[in-house]
Amino acid sequence: MTLQDELLEAISWAAAKGWTPATGGNFSVRTDEGYLVTASGVDKTRVSAEDLLRCDLDGRVLAGRGKPSAESDLHAALYRFEPNIGCVLHTHTLASTVLSRRFPEGIRLAGFEMQKALAGNVTHDAAITLPVVPNSQDMAELAAHVQAGWPMPWGFLVQGHGIYAVGESVAACRRHLEAIEFLLACTLEETRWTS
Numbered sequence: 281m282t283l284q285d286e287l288l289e290a291i292s293w294a295a296a297k298g299w300t301p302a303t304g305g306n307f308s309v310r311t312d313e314g315y316l317v318t319a320s321g322v323d324k325t326r327v328s329a330e331d332l333l334r335c336d337l338d339g340r341v342l343a344g345r346g347k348p349s350a351e352s353d354l355h356a357a358l359y360r361f362e363p364n365i366g367c368v369l370h371t372h373t374l375a376s377t378v379l380s381r382r383f384p385e386g387i388r389l390a391g392f393e394m395q396k397a398l399a400g401n402v403t404h405d406a407a408i409t410l411p412v413v414p415n416s417q418d419m420a421e422l423a424a425h426v427q428a429g430w431p432m433p434w435g436f437l438v439q440g441h442g443i444y445a446v447g448e449s450v451a452a453c454r455r456h457l458e459a460i461e462f463l464l465a466c467t468l469e470e471t472r473w474t475s
């Protein structure tokens with residue numbers, strides 16, 4: 281399968297899960313020349329190859345129709361920060377939106393078997409933190425918030441906004457995104473018990 285097809289499949293998968301409401305979310309994969317990213321404002325349940333733009337690592341459009349994602353420059357920054365990042369998947373989910381507002385200092389996870397789906401974790405018996413960065417419409421500012429908390433090997437949450445998952449490949453990034461979403465759903469449920 282080509283990288284483009286892997287990306288399109290990942291977008292359809294995330295959209296089918298209901299993680300991209302009202303055109304929310306953006307998605308990219310690293311290429312030889314930079315990255316391939318979703319166009320801005322498209323319905324992620326109906327994305328096709330014509331809705332992807334080719335960009336260089338400075339975020340300049342090399343080819344493609346329409347405008348790149350409003351958050352394309354953040355994708356570019358992530359690829360520049362870490363040469364091992366091969367894919368960036370961003371979703372707007374209920375749990376990530378609510379919990380990133382409730383816990384802006386980061387979301388502590390401990391005792392979940394699913395933590396092992398996040399690279400570098402081999403046991404449930406560890407406390408890890410999912411970073412949360414303040415939201416901004418200015419991608420340079422948002423990227424600076426992310427850089428200040430780097431490294432973030434699985435991704436991060438943007439406050440009141442959603443999840444940015446990263447991974448070495450599309451498959452690894454999908455695993456991180458799904459694990460983060462599952463761990464957040466568990467945490468949201470537990471937060472309800474205790475509040």
Ligand SMILES: CSC[C@@H](O)[C@@H](O)C(=O)COP(=O)(O)O
Nearest residue numbers: 302303304305306320321349350
């Ligand atoms: C529909 S609100 C979400 C947007 O503001 C943005 O955060 C987003 O995820 C999608 O923007 P896009 O420009 O389509 O990539």
Ligand SMILES: [Zn+2]
Nearest residue numbers: 304305370442
């Ligand atoms: Zn978004």
